[in-house]
Amino acid sequence: MKSEPSDVSIDDLASMPGQNVAWYGVRNYQARNFMRDQMRVGDGVFFYHSSCEQPGIAGIAEVSKLAYPDATQFDPGSKYFDSKAAPQNPRWFNVDVRFVRKTRLIGIKELRDYPDLATMRILQKGNRLSITPVDPSEWNFIMGILQ
Template sequence: MQTWLMKSEPEEASIDDLQRLGRLPWVGVRNYQARNFMRDAFQLGDRVLFYHSSCAQPGIAGIARVASGAYADPTQFDPSNPYFDPKSKPEAPRWLLVDVAFERKTTLLPLSEMRLQPELATMALLQRGSRLSITPVSDSEWAFLAQRLT
């Protein structure tokens, strides 16, 4: 089993939304590397650190799991959707998504606190210029974080 960190703006999809609904499609990924992680590396049951981004207090807000294989993100075909991609065609979709399922909500572990931890110094999220919405989390990073996610 692998662990992934997936970023979501809480106004679009929060850990509370996921808890209420139980399962959500992870729409709107428009980065090829993040898409390739979903398509090529995600496995059913992989752990997900649900990260709130672009908000007053960014940080890990909960734990989810990968609940489906990758499939076409329908928002790419909808001209009224902000994630519309006119170059993507239903017969050859450019953008994919996976469903994530709720596991548990945690006390928010803020980005500012994560930056202070030497055990997380190499974590992809904390690297200068890192903007990917999906990043892998190493086993040692997961072990360290799991002790702090209450």
């Protein structure tokens, strides 16, 4: 899951109440579907810093709450407000994510250098999705290089 550290960094997550955050504000259908349809409580998450000086994996988190309607879509004062969404018919969903631990920064260049990660979704050309699935083999490989 990508986050701009100027918005929410891994350190920010670690200092939040319960070290937990609602992953609100996703307004892309594919990313929404990954949260709503595929993410389950306890699933591991790589916390990726994007749009910053050192893009890359900065820590590990886990899904702490199953997807539910994103409250900001109903809030006219929010920049994520969606006038076409209704509480009876929500359009956007988010999971909650809980801090597990920080890691060393694994930069995007390093990630690209591992042949084992050549097909990792987040590294594909043109990928802009803020949430992408991680194969178990990719998860295990990255956990391995963190040893």
